[in-house]
Amino acid sequence: MNSLWYAFPLLNIQLEGKEFMFPDVSQWPPYVLGAMIIAGVAFFAALWPKLNVLRKAMHENRWDRLCDRFRNTLWIAFGQSKMFKDGSAGWMHALIFWGFLILLFRALHFFYIGLFPYAVIGFPGSEVIGGVYTWIKNVVVILVALACIYALYRRLVTKPKRLNLSLEGIVILVLILLIMTTDIGFEGARYGMDQFPERKVLYEDALFINYWTHILSILVFLVLLPRTKHFHIITSIPNVFLGNVTQTGNQLHRLDFEDESKETFGVTRIEEFSWKKLLDFHTCTECGRCDVFCPALNSDKPLSPKQFTIDLRDHLNAQTPSLLSDKKKEESPRPPLQGGHKIGSSVTLMGGAIQDATVWACTTCGACEEECPVMIEFVNKMVDLRRGLVLTEDRYPKELGEAFKSLETHSNPWGFPGTQREAWAEGLDIKQWDKNNPTEYLYFVGCNGSFDNRGKKISESVVRALKKAGVDFSILGNREGCTGDPARRLGNEYLFDMLASQNAETFKEQGVIKVIVHCPHCFNSFKHEYPEFGVKLEVIHHSELLADLIKENKLPTIGGATNETVVVHDSCYMGRHNKVYEAPRDILKAAVSPDAVKEVETSRERGTCCGAGGGGFLMEETGTRISHNRVDELMQANPDTIAVSCPFCVLMLEDALKAKNLADRVKVKDISEMI
Numbered sequence: 001m002n003s004l005w006y007a008f009p010l011l012n013i014q015l016e017g018k019e020f021m022f023p024d025v026s027q028w029p030p031y032v033l034g035a036m037i038i039a040g041v042a043f044f045a046a047l048w049p050k051l052n053v054l055r056k057a058m059h060e061n062r063w064d065r066l067c068d069r070f071r072n073t074l075w076i077a078f079g080q081s082k083m084f085k086d087g088s089a090g091w092m093h094a095l096i097f098w099g100f101l102i103l104l105f106r107a108l109h110f111f112y113i114g115l116f117p118y119a120v121i122g123f124p125g126s127e128v129i130g131g132v133y134t135w136i137k138n139v140v141v142i143l144v145a146l147a148c149i150y151a152l153y154r155r156l157v158t159k160p161k162r163l164n165l166s167l168e169g170i171v172i173l174v175l176i177l178l179i180m181t182t183d184i185g186f187e188g189a190r191y192g193m194d195q196f197p198e199r200k201v202l203y204e205d206a207l208f209i210n211y212w213t214h215i216l217s218i219l220v221f222l223v224l225l226p227r228t229k230h231f232h233i234i235t236s237i238p239n240v241f242l243g244n245v246t247q248t249g250n251q252l253h254r255l256d257f258e259d260e261s262k263e264t265f266g267v268t269r270i271e272e273f274s275w276k277k278l279l280d281f282h283t284c285t286e287c288g289r290c291d292v293f294c295p296a297l298n299s300d301k302p303l304s305p306k307q308f309t310i311d312l313r314d315h316l317n318a319q320t321p322s323l324l325s326d327k328k329k330e331e332s333p334r335p336p337l338q339g340g341h342k343i344g345s346s347v348t349l350m351g352g353a354i355q356d357a358t359v360w361a362c363t364t365c366g367a368c369e370e371e372c373p374v375m376i377e378f379v380n381k382m383v384d385l386r387r388g389l390v391l392t393e394d395r396y397p398k399e400l401g402e403a404f405k406s407l408e409t410h411s412n413p414w415g416f417p418g419t420q421r422e423a424w425a426e427g428l429d430i431k432q433w434d435k436n437n438p439t440e441y442l443y444f445v446g447c448n449g450s451f452d453n454r455g456k457k458i459s460e461s462v463v464r465a466l467k468k469a470g471v472d473f474s475i476l477g478n479r480e481g482c483t484g485d486p487a488r489r490l491g492n493e494y495l496f497d498m499l500a501s502q503n504a505e506t507f508k509e510q511g512v513i514k515v516i517v518h519c520p521h522c523f524n525s526f527k528h529e530y531p532e533f534g535v536k537l538e539v540i541h542h543s544e545l546l547a548d549l550i551k552e553n554k555l556p557t558i559g560g561a562t563n564e565t566v567v568v569h570d571s572c573y574m575g576r577h578n579k580v581y582e583a584p585r586d587i588l589k590a591a592v593s594p595d596a597v598k599e600v601e602t603s604r605e606r607g608t609c610c611g612a613g614g615g616g617f618l619m620e621e622t623g624t625r626i627s628h629n630r631v632d633e634l635m636q637a638n639p640d641t642i643a644v645s646c647p648f649c650v651l652m653l654e655d656a657l658k659a660k661n662l663a664d665r666v667k668v669k670d671i672s673e674m675i
């Protein structure tokens with residue numbers, strides 16, 4: 001032992017040239033190996049069925065845009081960027097995560113010296129590298145131990161509402177703490193042996209205890225990983241890599257209604273989710289960040305995005321043996337699903353693991369996705385389940401029956417005759433689109449701007465602004481139809497397909513390329529969803545166009561002429577879903593004054609939904625109204641005006657102001673009405 005030194009840091013520092021006195025470790029390798037084999041078998045026994053289900057699940061391509069994926073992985077997974085929105089708890093988690101990365105080498109070295117106690121590894125510079133690593137490692141061990149103590153304090157004392165305070169979480173934290181403290185103990189014993197040879201036996205015992213507690217804690221941790229929510233430690237980085245980088249309208253895609261082998265559409269059973277969505281379920285850390293900003297949960301609806309994910313994960317775990325059973329596969333009366341899944345059949349989801357009301361409560365606002373640190377997606381799952389309910393099980397809130405019928409027969413959700421669509425434009429001297437003599441832009445007005453009395457006023461002010469700036473535009477008039485957005489978000493994909501196909505045909509036939517919209521839902525649909533219908537439009541939201549026109553001095557504003565205070569409300573479909581935040585603010589700063597434009601805490605990425613999205617404006621709402629909560633938030637800025645860039649937000653917020661007797665004091669205006 002006297003001449004023993006190792007290239008790796010654990011034992012390679014020859015303190016002041018003194019000799020090591022190391023306990024006789026020659027008996028250790030078989031025990032270390034045995035413990036590793038037992039833990040490894042237990043680990044893979046739990047991991048394999050989960051991987052096997054993913055391997056055989058429905059296909060979905062998540063291997064595009066690799067550069068964006070690597071950037072996301074570096075920034076969100078390794079950089080822990082989403083965690084820092086969350087103050088001290090975020091730092092705590094980031095420290096533990098980064099610590100794990102650094103201590104991974106330390107753990108490997110612990111096993112290495114147990115298996116090969118007399119091995120010598122050396123390479124040029126290994127002593128320097130080992131020394132530097134040891135110092136970093138020592139600091140990290142202390143920081144991770146402190147972070148664990150803080151995490152335990154939160155779980156046992158402060159108990160934040162968003163966390164699930166399970167025993168499992170505490171056990172895992174205690175294990176991590178043990179791994180850290182035994183690392184310190186091991187180092188201390190080694191130092192003691194070196195410095196105090198007279199107490200050799202004592203330090204040998206300490207070394208022995210710390211070593212074995214350390215590696216057994218790691219192995220128990222490993223065995224628990226695939227059996228608990230801490231499976232996310234394995235799946236988080238891949239899940240971020242495979243997350244939504246494409247911003248394609250919530251990653252919703254057309255269904256093939258021509259496929260005669262299909263008996264179901266949408267998702268009615270867990271195996272009808274794609275492999276990526278199943279991976280999402282396994283990745284939930286149960287941190288509850290999604291819950292904090294969910295407008296549905298915060299207005300007493302039966303929807304908690306965290307619980308939704310946990311319920312689906314538990315259901316998936318419970319159904320895994322059945323999904324992998326050959327017998328079940330043979331018994332399954334259903335043909336293979338589109339996408340070629342090769343797993344068996346499980347029980348119906350809706351009304352079992354997930355309640356219908358949960359799915360209908362979602363506004364598809366995306367606040368949960370914005371917060372989720374491991375990039376779990378919700379909106380596409382909600383729509384998948386709604387599709388299953390509407391298309392396969394023919395079950396939906398009764399008020400939607402009328403809306404679906406109106407969309408089908410009149411191409412608007414309220415049943416106004418399609419022949420009345422262009423009536424709002426009477427007397428405004430607006431050109432009709434002529435394919436032989438097209439204008440630069442088509443102004444696509446949308447159902448709200450064409451039929452709703454308040455919406456028509458917004459269309460008029462958009463027209464006034466466009467004319468004032470000399471924009472060359474025309475409208476389709478009665479040839480326009482609903483984009484289909486509400487039908488798609490409400491799960492009626494068949495109806496959406498029909499409406500989108502009709503509009504797409506019109507665009508193709510009329511040679512439309514550049515489209516102005518003032519509705520964010522039309523914007524999102526055209527931009528991300530219409531390419532699957534064969535039209536690639538240059539779609540521009542009026543806030544973006546008007547902001548550009550002001551910058552180019554083509555549109556005069558009356559900045560500073562009033563002293564009103566304006567608070568900005570971001571629409572989910574322009575903001576979170578399309579990342580347009582600056583254009584409306586630029587307009588307001590020019591139209592009022594930079595100082596008069598106020599923000600509330602819940603704005604931009606954290607802006608709260610008004611409740612209209614996801615077809616919410618067509619459904620009856622239970623509990624507190626989402627729009628009332630939003631008005632309460634906006635009133636914190638004590639505004640004279642709430643400025644928005646979505647006609648549906650205008651309706652929801654105006655109604656809420658009326659209900660709260662604030663309508664005389666505060667106005668809601670579209671961006672175009674501010675100019």
Ligand code: SF4
Nearest residue numbers: 294362363365366368
């Ligand atoms: S999309 Fe919005 S409403 Fe739906 S679960 Fe997420 S936060 Fe809640």
Ligand code: SF4
Nearest residue numbers: 284285287288290372
């Ligand atoms: S879905 Fe994401 S944000 Fe919500 S609890 Fe799970 S990990 Fe946390």
